[in-house]
Amino acid sequence: MKLHVESVQFKADQKLLDFIEKKVSKLNTFFDRIVETEVILKLENSGQVKDKIAELKVHVPGDTLFASETDKTFEAAVEAVVDVLKRQLKRHKEKLRAY
Numbered sequence: 001m002k003l004h005v006e007s008v009q010f011k012a013d014q015k016l017l018d019f020i021e022k023k024v025s026k027l028n029t030f031f032d033r034i035v036e037t038e039v040i041l042k043l044e045n046s047g048q049v050k051d052k053i054a055e056l057k058v059h060v061p062g063d064t065l066f067a068s069e070t071d072k073t074f075e076a077a078v079e080a081v082v083d084v085l086k087r088q089l090k091r092h093k094e095k096l097r098a099y
Contacts, residue, residue: 001028002036009043016041016074023082027058031089035059041074056081060092
């Protein structure tokens with residue numbers, strides 16, 4: 001699985017990148033045919049407390065799964081978006097088994 005992390009309007013530090021890699025790599029335990037994952041980190045300047053956005057795109061054979069979460073910290077947003085993608089991957093795997 002290839003991992004691509006993109007940070008928009010800021011430079012992500014190594015600690016955050018390691019955290020993201022650790023969390024996203026756990027998705028392989030739910031679906032082992034993941035081709036590539038893209039993580040996009042954005043800052044939303046709307047003046048609200050929840051202004052960190054984490055978007056996660058997972059490319060699997062024949063499909064692309066996507067989720068986006070907003071939170072106060074990038075770590076919390078990444079954890080939330082990985083949880084959403086876990087459910088999507090489980091659902092995708094069940095659909096494949098049904099055929």
